[in-house]
Amino acid sequence: MSSIKQFQVTFDCAEPERLARFWCEILGYVVPPPPGGFxxxxxxxxxxxxxxxxxxxxxGDPSGVGPRLYFQRVPEGKVVKNRVHLDVRVGTGLLGEERLAVLEAECARLVPLGAVRVRLLYDGxxxxxxMQDIEGNEFCID
Known part of the structure; x- marks a missing residue:
């Protein structure tokens, strides 16, 4: 029998705090308190x-349900498409024009934060x- 394990998603990036705060705004996450003694x-x-x-x-997710996101500075910049990306699930259970309207509203909220719209995938x-985050990492509003 396998056990359920917690996991975190790690991003290589140039500016860890800036990128973490960007994702906090998108997901409603929070930066935890500083380490003990500080x-x-x-x-x-x-x-x-x-x-x-x-x-x-x-x-991390303040409710403790979602995975922790960890951002680590690396010397090299992003040069190719992500092999893994996050899907921000705002349209779950919706279809057609109703789903599209919810996705477009979320896109309109994220662009002023620095996200970049890449393309819409829509089959009716x-x-x-x-989308791309502030360092060019792809993600989807789903």
Whole structure:
């Protein structure tokens, strides 16, 4: 019998805190309190060596249901399409024009946050909108 395991989704990125806060806005996630012994994240970062400062950030579902997202700084930029992407599920159970209207409304909310609309996939009944986050990682509004 297999056991259920918790998991996190890890993003390689240039600016971990900026990307974490972007995803917090999209998903309603929160950045957890700083590690024990530190009053703020700035205080924690100041305690790190210069090369380790601002090297990671994480955020999580405040209800504890969704996976933790972890953002780690890497030296190289994104050069090819993601092999894995997130689907932000806002239209579950909806079809046709009703589904499309909900997806378009979510897209309109995310673009001012820095998301980029790539394309609409729509077959008259089912639909999704392919987007990119502020560092070019693809995700879908589904």
């Amino acid at each position: 009053a703020t994240w700035d205080a924690y970062n100041s305690s790190q060596s210069p090369e380790d400062r601002d090297s990671w950030c994480a955020c 009944n089912d639909s999704c909108i392919v």
